[in-house]
Amino acid sequence: MGSSLTAKVVGGCPQGGVLSPLLWNLDVDRLLTITNDLGFSTFGFPDDIVIIVQGKFAHTVREIMQEALKVVVKWAVKEGLNISPHKTAIVPFTNRRKTEGLGPLTLHGMELKMLDEVKYLGVTLDSKLNWNQHLQKIIRKAQTTFAVVRRICGKKWGLRPNMVHWLYTRVIRPSILHGVLVWWSMVMQKNTQIQLGRIQRMAYLALTGAMKSTATAALR
Secondary structure, eight states, X not given: OOOOOOOOOOSOOOTTOSSHHHHHHHHHHHHHHHHHHTTOEEEEETTEEEEEOOOSSHHHHHHHHHHHHHHHHHXXXXXXXXXXXXXXXXXXXXXXXXXXXXXXXXXXXXXXXXXXEEEETTEEEETTOOOHHHHHHHHHHHHHHHHHHHHTBOSSSBSOHHHHHHHIXXXXXXXXXXXXXXXXXXXXXXXXXXXXXXHHHHHHHHHHOOOTTSOHHHHO
């Protein structure tokens, strides 16, 4: 009684710890403040940090981004952290065919590779920002999920229609609509409507148990 013990954490936060997200946010908030005060557009969500720089000339963009990376490394060293170059992605968002002058960019002395796309918070961002890669990925995922559902239900056995409906409205459809706030314009394209319509048709067939040759209009 009356005694106390003080311990200093030197090994980071435990995975899945209740306080881990809060402690990380308190620490990384300093990095967001520092970089934004210096004029870099920096955004963070849990441990995923994005730095956006823009400019008219490629060499100017490269110099600004390299300076931003130096600031990040300096902060990490001060906080006793390490940023892996292998998990750091550089994506040039431009309509230009040639990207000479944008590289090389280095982190901890290692050259970073230029990528054509990157996945951030579940959304695939391609260099042209046309969302084709993201759309194709979510469609393949939805089709695979429905193929699994079809294997466990038949016309007269398996999952009840209300359960199939629940899977479609609560699992598959939300996964398709994830991040739609940024790629919604793709839905206005005829080809996108056709591809999404195929997924909806799969749901109709699973719900009704109808033959594959049944017209979609008759299933609605």
